[in-house]
Amino acid sequence: MGNVSDLPRKALSRTAKLASLPLGAAGRATVGLGKRIGGAPAETVMAEFQRRTADQLFSVLGELKGGAMKFGQMLSLMESAMPEELAAPYRAALTKLQDSAPPMPASTVDTILSRELGKRWRDRFEEFDDLPAAAASIGQVHHGILKDGREVAVKLQYPGAAEALRADLKQLGRFARTFGALVPGVEMKPLVAELQERIGEELDYDREAQAQQQYADAFKGHPEFVVPRVIKHSPTVIVSEWIEGKPLSGVMTSGTKTERDEIGLKYVRFMFSGPKLAGLLHSDPHPGNFRVMPDGRLGVVDFGLCARLPDGLPPAIGRLLRISLTGDGVAVRDGLRAEGFIKPRMDIDPDQLIDYLAPFAEPARAETFQFSRAWMREQANRTGDFRSPNASLALKINLPPSYLLIHRVWIGGIAVLSQLEAEAPFRATLEEFLPGFAEED
Template sequence: MSDLPRKALSRTAKLASLPLGAAGRATVGLGKRIGGAPAEAVMAEFQRRTADQLFSVLGELKGGAMKFGQMLSLMESAMPEEFAAPYRATLTKLQDSAPPMPASTVHTILSRELGKRWRDRFEEFDDIPAAAASIGQVHRGILKDGREVAVKLQYPGAAEALRADLKQLGRFARTLGTFFPGIDIKPLVAEMQERIGEELDYDREAQAQQQYADAFKDHDEFVVPRVIKHSPSVIVSEWIEGKPLSKVITDGSKKERAAIGLKYVRFMFSGPKYAGLLHSDPHPGNFRVMPDGRLGVVDFGLCARLPDGLPSAMGRLLRISLEGDGAAVLAGLREEGFIKPRMDIDPNQLMDYLAPFAEPAREETFQFSRAWMRAQATRTSDFRSPNASLGLKINLPPSYMLIHRVWIGGIAVLSQLEAEAPFRSVLEEFLPGFAD
């Protein structure tokens, strides 16, 4: 058997170990219950071991498996607290860490992409990665001219691994859903499969990053590192140093979390206006808080191209929903392709379903929280609720796919931050149609 099929079989076996391992631990737990161990202790032990296995398997495999874990880390605020707590630290580790490539592999990639004399470009190059994630890892270096740089390299075979993992995760979606009550796994995997090509194209990513860097050069709120050199598998850009957003979520004061939450939203909404792009990977691993308080942003592998900015219909319909005109919202959503022409939907029920999207814009300031996020997830996912069946009737047009991802993902991050700030003012400034 060749090496590639053997590796594929190994990855499949490891992914399969997640649901199988959970079943095994549940059986052992039942045995302990019969033996007299308290139910709470058994459940705590079950969740701890499951979380450890989750990080071990998803982190080791990288590729689609780890990217899936990163997306789950974004959505943990929607999970019931008794389930979320044991996994929170584990999923956070998946945002920007994974077992690294050997130095010899790194050198081979750099020789191929930058030339055999690639070391001549550097005064220093650290073989130990500063960060390692789903499809690539980042090394710190110093160029001959003294500039500190981040060298991002794509893992060999990343494309094949990403596609294979996502196919396998799709098969296990229902079983994996038992790990994460309140989160529908299947649509998450489906969207990741849709975006594979974009995230693997480092030339495309470098172009988007530079577009952002030009738009926000010397900005007083944001820092985007400029691209120095790139190829299909390597991006060399300016190095930025800052505290990961995940640390602000866990350790930041209320004031710091509110301030960074507001900057986070301002960055997301101002991108389409000034750069013609929407940064579409909102998980905390892509953001740093700089020493001067600005928000540093990295990883532009997934960006929506919006040369004309955000669609004005989006702001207009949000404004109309706040005014309470359900019939007008229904008509507008039909016009934009969210609701098929012959689909029968009650306007009042539609307004109830859409309330979480509009609620943060209703007041001058809004308090996000994990409790609020869990309540919204329950409203829309509980099969006994009318909202669950209504959700199945709503179509997501391709042009809104990444916008929707950012909106939902951004709300999840703000809920993790427990941020309270004047978010409505951001919509008035940057969302076309909202303030008209």
């Protein structure tokens, strides 16, 4: 892994690689213009440009791990909001970012586990696979079998993960606007800002282990969900029960309609039941954190980012969602102002507010709702077009700190459901788990 004197050189190398993304896109665009002048069809040139950009995006972000990899994982959530002709070349490359990355050498794994579990750590295992079963942004997971026969997942943090995260996100912040050329239709600055805000939480494996065990206790024996129990943990290592299942991304690409509908409903039920049953909201909704178990249950991993909600979700969310369905924009505006979403002297048109909130409210309007990529793109166009009144309204809406992770889960969850093309009775889940939504609340 090198020594401390290597750090400046490695930092410069990471900076250069990140800089290559927007520069590479600009270069390919210039070549594409040359081909157009030379007579190549526009469709052919654009398809080639997008394919090469997607390949470079995965290659660089995947190689760098850290903040770059985490950024890529968030982008993979939002591709359903992009126009289809732009999204298609990115889809396969970005899906890879959800649960894969180049692994650490076995010698580094041994060094970390010797430090955290003791020099004779291998004596605790009947078997330990030196090749990781999964590798992602700030850590990787190995499969093992303890002496008592229990199968376990050993999650360990990459050396220098904290430094890499902070350096990458600082660099990505500088390039945020230029990255718009790589993934059209997605606002980069807010994505990077939120990642920077949550660095400390995601790096603290003791905090993550506590959240995971809290979930495991709350969902023990649950008929729909599986959360692996924690066996041992330290600031950079978590040993927990092993769960086997098909990645949610696999259901997106090859699942039947019935499978996608069923798992989409379970996904929503898990997200909304967490605050009520565990006092926590799993706040990293990307598909790499979910597995479809052989018995049909939804397995959940990676609890590095959780909102602490000991009293459950704020009742104001459900109440205002219910009121918005009636079209009472004045009541919704006043309620949002009371919660801090609208500044006291900010003037907002009530009817425009109802239109702006439609993507959040529409899935709750009918007993059953069909999510789709086409619907997601339509909502993104409604709120993202700078010529639309919704765009100017968005600038007037404030997001209180206590709602940041709730908003992230809501938006990310809608994106996942749109990628699943899931159709299910989601309203019933809101009535069961979202305080204030049911009339009698």
